[in-house]
Amino acid sequence: MKYIMFEDFSGTAIPVIFPNRIDHAEMREQMPYTKALSAGYVTHGPEGFRCHGKSKALELQAGDGDAAIIGGKFEDAES
Secondary structure, eight states, rough: EEEEEOOTTTTTTTEEOOOTTSOOHHHHHHHOOOOEEEEEEHHHHHHHEEEEOOOTTTEEEEOHHHHHHHHHHHHHHHH
């Protein structure tokens, strides 16, 4: 899966995860947030989420804390 990490209107990092067949640039055009922070690929395995790679079109790469942010959103959903 691909992802883009956006900054929402309150300054909070918000991940958007989408299928590989959709380009990063196409997804970026659909989102109302003004600032994209990072972008790349996300996988999930026995050790949790892993973010890697980059988006050439957006000139962004996976951020060091992105996997923790994405994992946190799933933990919040379970509560």
